[in-house]
Each structure stands twice: as structure tokens, then as C-alpha cells.
Amino acid sequence: MPALDLSTHPGHLARRLQQAHTLLWTTIVSEDVTSPQFAVLNTLVGEDGLDQRTVGERVGLDRSTIAEVVRRLAARGLLDKVRDARDGRRAVLRLTGEGTALHRRLSGRTARMNQIFLAPLSPQERSTFLELLQRVSDAAEELRDPAARPPDEPAP
DSSP, rough: OOOOGGGGGHHHHHHHHHHHHHHHHIIIIISSSSHHHHHHHHHHHTTTTHHHHHHHHHHTHHHHHHHHHHHHHHHTTTTEEEOOOSSTTOOEEEEEEEHHHHHHHHHHHHHHHHHHHTTTHHHHHHHHHHHHHHHHHHHHHHHHHHHGGOSSOOOO
């Protein structure tokens, strides 16, 4: 049996893409803050006081991963997990001043990293590429959590 052409396998290409992203992230953005950690900080900058489950859903992290990310960010003093004043059973996440400052510093670096990452593409190709990545990512989320799909929408 001949070798397969892995350039036609999305999983193989996605792994290579992730390796390139990780290299750029650690080189340009941060060796100390991971991309998922930045996503959590970014979500809370936009809307402080969300619960952990909601933040995890917004950034595409499962329950155990978001719990670990929040634990690490809290241990570094970048966010606080506090009881909701309106519902004492619920804990909400709030960025600390240090977390907000770190987000501000890293935001410019992420923009620079994205410029380098997408440099091989024309502006139109970038737009199409991001649109297609979003569509595939959304479909993958639905595969992981079929209950999230509207009842009248067929499976992908």
C-alpha cells in the first residue's frame, strides 16, 4: 500500500498549523501566558463578572480545562474568583489590575503575531481563511456537544 498524501488530511494540516501558532506565540507574545489563558483574560476584559462555565463556553474550553486555566490565572494574581453578590451560590471571575495590565501588554503582541502568521495570504485570502476556520471550528464544537445545536438543525 502506498503512503498517504497527508497534505489532503485536515487533521495533519491542523496539527502543523497549531505547531506554527505555538512557536509564534511563545516567541512573540509570551512564554508565560498561554493562548487559552490570554483568551480568558480577553473575555473578562470585554465583560468582567462572568461565571467560569460561561467564559469556558465563549473561548471553547471544556470544563476541566477552563477550571485549570482559571486556577493558574488566579494563582498568579491575574484574576479573582468571587461570590456573586446577587446569587451567593454562583462564583464570578474578575480581572485584577495586574490581569488588565497584562492583557493590555499582550494585545499588541498578539496583533503582531497574527500579522506574521497570516502574512503568506492576501487580505481577501485572510478573510476567507478565518471564515473557513470559524466554520470548521463551530462544527467541531457541535460534534463535541450535540445538545448545543438547535433542535431543528441537522448534524454536520
